[in-house]
Amino acid sequence: MSNLSTKALRVTVPHALRSKLTVGGQSERHEKIKSILGELFRHERIEGYIRTHDETRQYAERLIELAKKYGDRHVGTMQLMDYWIADKDLIHKVFKVFVPRYANTLGPYTNAHRLPIEYGKHEHIFKQRQNIVLEMKNNPYPRIIPDPRNYSNILTNVLLNEARKEYRNEKKLSEKTDI
């Protein structure tokens, strides 16, 4: 596996303590990541605790990056897929759905947004539990961040456009007179 390499991942690496993911040792940590990975690849939009899900995000990115680079005829890649993806029908999905979908996209293939905090729901009242929603990009579900707005008809933008036009016209006229 040492010969496998990808570009630097374009996701934020969480520097928080990884205590939530190392409760039962490394094997338990791997089991947890595997379960979240399977959920993410199957449903394409999941919610959960920020520590675990932000960690898992990097694994998903790396797996898709490797699948794009090496394809499904590569031994090391398939070993990694076999290890990290517990449900074997999802390995097919990675190569047949995600690789063509992200063939032209560069950079992160997942989105993560922080959900509103529910105060007082945690067992310790003054502590807050930050959950996030993690999703694959270009999924068929409605967008979480609303569609970009059209700000061109706001008064300041209209005035700025007019000023820009005037400036360009004046510049053209001055060039003509100089010649």
Next chain:
Amino acid sequence: MLANIIARYHFLTDQLIHYSRFFFSSPTFALINTSSSSSTLISPSTSCLPDMSILLTQKHRATVERRRIRRHSDLPMSLMSRIGTPRQDLHQCLECGTWHEKKTICGNCYDRIKKETQSMKDSFANKDEFNYNHPQQEVVYVYNNDNKLTDDKTKRIVEIPRERPTWFSKNLIPKINTTK
């Protein structure tokens, strides 16, 4: 015995002074040397009492606000700055106008999206296929008022017997800059 107690007392006062720097970072408390003010007539004899050379007293008068907070709040003053102060990092959602924290997404808008997503998932009829033998094509959800797609093998078409919501745009990947 007495010497032992006095030594213990000195140790405790030293510790108190040492840690008071952390509790009261602002210089509201000062150190008074009572032994130096021996010129006063009513001064206790040093033999019967332990040497109270150092005491903590208030240097500045606390403001009215601070006194009232201390008197009426349930929280201790150490927690007031973290929990008892009004929040400044709240934003108003541009879509629906509800308030949410700066770093999070709007909860009211997300509820609507979550319900729609769940109903789209529910409209996938074969649950066993979804959970154990996932379709190996792109899943496309088609509403009643959408254009009918040709049934080729590259896409898995799921029909939803409803009309597309007005807020759910058909173009899922719009250009980022729409002002031009």
